[in-house]
Amino acid sequence: MFQRPIIVLVRKTWSLGVLIALLILLIGAGSLSLASVFSNDLQNKVIVIDPGHGGADPGAQNSGLKEKDINLDISLRLRKVLESKGCKVILTREVDKDFFLPGFVRGRMAKRAELNQRTELATQNNADLFISVHTNSYPQRNTYGMETYYHLKSSPGKALAELIQEQLTQLQSDNKRKAKAGDYYLINQSKMPAVIIEVGFISNPRERKLLMSDEYRDSVAVAVSTGIERYFNTYPMGVRESAPMVAQQEGPPSASNDSYKLYFSSDNLDGLVSEEHKLSSSVWAKLGLSKKTNLVLAELIQGPRSGTLTPTLSPKTKILSITIQDSIATIDFSGDIRDDFHGGALEEDITIQSIVWSMTQIPGISGVRILINGEFGDSIGGNILLDRTFTSKSYYGV
Ligand SMILES: [Zn+2]
Structure with a gap:
């Protein structure tokens, strides 16, 4: 009576063996990429998540809602999702704090030192990725939509930003914003692929309402983690560093005589x-x-x-x-x-x-x-340091 099920089990194991053998043959023949079959986890990847601003620096503000609080909450949710996929996650801050040196909240070097401590944590831990989470605000209430930024000269950063932005825009079918190059200190300083994600505008009534809900914050965290997972799956060996092509920016036309x-x-x-x-x-x-x-x-x-x-x-x-x-x-x-x-x-x-x-x-x-x-060398909003001479041509901006 007990014989039959055992035979079936043996047969199943055997056919599984044949399947694996076939799969190996296919991979050997180059019909399937190794990445698409096996690299579907994030085991041992070190991800540094940086909840933007904090402490004395609230970041963007609108009607009592502070950017620093949303950034932290979404970062904590993102950590949970990434850890469940096997990543080692390090947060630059887990509470409402900043990294200003005592007595140096304002002025020259203050913001630079503050931001440096965030990127240095990623360098010290040999992080694979640096993900900085931010929230937007703008005087025009109609403006909305999540955005992802990468460093102008980083191909890995661009690849990562595009994959994350692709996932984010799936949450907003009318969001046509593409991943963009940005001249921001954090991503300029990062030694590893780095992105800044703006999870939405608290100044837009619709997005603000969404950003206040647990479900939406969770779905943003899941979208970002899916983008990260896709990055490692698509580029198991990493992306070769080469500066993406950027069109030379024209300066403004000269003022006329009148x-x-x-x-x-x-x-x-x-x-x-x-x-x-x-x-x-x-x-x-x-x-x-x-x-x-x-x-x-x-x-x-x-x-x-x-x-x-x-x-x-x-x-x-x-x-x-x-x-x-x-x-x-x-x-x-x-x-x-x-x-x-x-x-x-x-x-x-x-x-x-x-x-x-x-x-x-x-x-x-x-x-x-x-x-x-x-x-x-100070900063207007904490993302760009005024530590150079800006010209209309060298300054690429958006
Ligand atoms: Zn910010």
């Missing part, structure tokens, strides 16, 4: 939009370089005349000084430019571009250095 342009942000946060300002009887042409820069900057701070454009600077911002040397304009802004900024990485990027483009259209100005309260 008009100049001011560069503001579009209502959809997808780039700069210009607004032409005219001056009667060629007044503009007669102004000296210093008067021109002062006039353009003052009008940039005042904001656009058209309601369809979005200001890039707080109207409270004051110009403390402008000095021009060797065609480089050094602009010293009051701290309002930073303290009144509540947006995300992309808005910060566009804010800098709007200053650089508005300035470099003036014949005689080829580059811009941005100081805050007299200090070089």
Whole structure:
């Protein structure tokens, strides 16, 4: 009575053996890639997840909702999913804290030191990937959609960002945003493939409501982990480092004799939009370089005349000084430019571009250095350090 089932079991084992043999033969013949058959787990991969901001730095804010809290919660959920797939996960922070040195929350070197500690943790642990989680905000309530950024010169970063963005947009069928190159300090400093994920706009009523729900946060975490899993499955040997091709950015057209342009942000946060300002009887042409820069900057701070454009600077911002040397304009802004900024990485990027483009259209100005309260190397929103001379061509932005 007990014989039959045993025979069946033996037969099943035998046929399984034949199947495995066939599979090995197929792989040997090159019909199947090894990756697609066996590398479907994340065993032993070290992933550093960086919940953006924290502690004294709330990040983007909107109606009481703080970016730092959403970033941490989604990061904790992402850790859970990745650990269940066999990854070793390290969080740069597990509570509401920052990495500022005592007494250095503001000013030169503060943000750099803060961000360095996040990427150094990944380097020390020999991490395979660095995933920084952020949340967006923008003055235009209609703007929405998750975004993923990679370093301009990193092919692995680009591959990873595209796979994650592909999963994220499956949660938002009307999100047409593609993975983008970004000039952000965290991904510039990371030694391993790194991405910044903006999980949505807390300024958009629909996305804000979603971001407040447990189910949605879970689904974002699952989407990111699926993107990561796809990355390791698709590229089991990694992606060869080679700079992706990037089109050389054209600078702004030069101001003419009776008009100049001011560069503001579009209502959809997808780039700069210009607004032409005219001056009667060629007044503009007669102004000296210093008067021109002062006039353009003052009008940039005042904001656009058209309601369809979005200001890039707080109207409270004051110009403390402008000095021009060797065609480089050094602009010293009051701290309002930073303290009144509540947006995300992309808005910060566009804010800098709007200053650089508005300035470099003036014949005689080829580059811009941005100081805050007299200090070089600070940051407006904590993602980009103002530690260089920006030119419209070298500064690629979005
Ligand atoms: Zn952020």
